[in-house]
Amino acid sequence: MYRLIKTSELARLRDAAAADEVDATEAVKYAALCEAACARAADAETRAEQLHHELMDAVAARTRAEIEAAGLRDAAEERLDAEDRVALRALLRTARRQARDNRVYLLWHRGELHSVHATPEDAEMAAEREGAPRSGWTAWPTQTPPVPACEVLWRVRSITVGGPRHDA
The missing domain is CATH 1.20.5 (Single alpha-helices involved in coiled-coils or other helix-helix interfaces)
Structure with a gap:
């Protein structure tokens, strides 16, 4: 079909x-x-x-x-x-x-030990050779708490050799 x-x-x-x-x-x-x-x-x-x-x-x-x-x-x-x-x-x-009188003077720079000296004048002269100002070295008043070491550019501290530490 x-x-x-x-x-x-x-x-x-x-x-x-x-x-x-x-x-x-x-x-x-x-x-x-x-x-x-x-x-x-x-x-x-x-x-x-x-x-x-x-x-x-x-x-x-x-x-x-x-x-x-x-x-x-x-x-x-x-x-x-x-x-x-x-x-x-x-x-x-x-x-x-x-050292005289069994004391030495530590020179600190911004809280870090820089050097050890026999007299504070030697320490100051060493700091001055490193650029510290020649004037302005003063003793810290004993009535006031000291400024933290890291905040002070240069610091001279005395210690008795063989004995406890004393402030200069």
């Missing part, structure tokens, strides 16, 4: 088939694009995991370096403390040899 199709219906069917063919071609293109995008996303995820591992390795290395630096800093401080004690002993020995 045969079916008769009008020319207009045939043209409409042909147009629909052509449109379906174009849609199918576009669908194949979009499918290829989706596959490529999925591959790029997988590559990006792999790279992100690699970067995360590298970051964790860098953080661990930084932590190890900080721990090592702290250890080195502590060792350096201990060594400096030992060297400071040796230098202070040498200065005190020298000052004892030169």
Whole structure:
């Protein structure tokens, strides 16, 4: 049995088939694009995991370096403390040899020991050689509490060698 199709219906069917063919071609293109995008996303995820591992390795290395630096800093401080004690002993020995009445005069610069001297005048002259003003050296009144050492540019303090500390 045969079916008769009008020319207009045939043209409409042909147009629909052509449109379906174009849609199918576009669908194949979009499918290829989706596959490529999925591959790029997988590559990006792999790279992100690699970067995360590298970051964790860098953080661990930084932590190890900080721990090592702290250890080195502590060792350096201990060594400096030992060297400071040796230098202070040498200065005190020298000052004892030169001292009158078993007193020595410590010159302090901003709260840090600068040098040890036999007389207060020697200490003042040493400070002046380092840039302290030639005038303005005064004794601190005993009624008032002293200013913190770190706030005073130059200070001379006397101590009795082999005995307790006394203010000058």
